[in-house]
Amino acid sequence: MLNTAAALAMFWAMAFSGSGEPQSYEAVVAIDAAAMETAAADEGSIDALSAEQADLMAGDPDWRASARLYHAGGGGATGNDSLGCRPIAMRTVAVDPRVIPRRTKLFIRETVGLRMSDGTVHDGYWYASDTGGAIKGAKIDLYTGHGRGSMRQAMNLNMKTLTIANAGDFDGCPPAWETASN
Numbered sequence: 001m002l003n004t005a006a007a008l009a010m011f012w013a014m015a016f017s018g019s020g021e022p023q024s025y026e027a028v029v030a031i032d033a034a035a036m037e038t039a040a041a042d043e044g045s046i047d048a049l050s051a052e053q054a055d056l057m058a059g060d061p062d063w064r065a066s067a068r069l070y071h072a073g074g075g076g077a078t079g080n081d082s083l084g085c086r087p088i089a090m091r092t093v094a095v096d097p098r099v100i101p102r103r104t105k106l107f108i109r110e111t112v113g114l115r116m117s118d119g120t121v122h123d124g125y126w127y128a129s130d131t132g133g134a135i136k137g138a139k140i141d142l143y144t145g146h147g148r149g150s151m152r153q154a155m156n157l158n159m160k161t162l163t164i165a166n167a168g169d170f171d172g173c174p175p176a177w178e179t180a181s182n
Contacts, residue, residue, distance in 0.1 A: 053123065069158050071151055102128050107164070126142070
């Protein structure tokens with residue numbers, strides 16, 4: 001956030017310099033573009049993709065699915081997922097098992113670099129461990145955590161078609177955040 005503010009302050013200082021001289025349109029556009037690139041890089045990126053992540057980003061997706069968000073509490077998810085596991089926020093995905101098999105480790109490109117509520121950055125890995133009555137065909141539900149506020153960081157993904165790659169299978173329950181991308 002501080003880098004974004006600093007970039008915008010630099011933009012304003014350069015665009016409206018104390019010299020009283022007007023700035024050319026091209027100069028202002030270039031400064032604005034640099035500020036936007038800095039802000040975009042600050043908002044959602046990871047320092048370096050692993051070789052596996054780079055391959056999954058570059059390859060053709062295995063599925064395209066319309067995303068919805070769900071959360072625990074207030075009419076959202078309660079209890080365990082369809083595998084009998086506790087859902088893991090920003091890792092558990094509900095799928096139609098006729099389209100995406102349960103126990104599939106998914107790589108969702110649009111979530112790479114997503115800024116999490118604790119300040120960490122999402123690595124793109126999700127786990128198909130849940131199903132739902134409204135999940136029919138090429139739809140997925142992304143579990144965001146407890147309460148409606150947990151949906152905030154992923155709200156821009158709601159009702160969007162996401163590109164999904166098959167990153168393998170998993171046994172047992174989806175791993176906790178500390179071990180998920182290992």
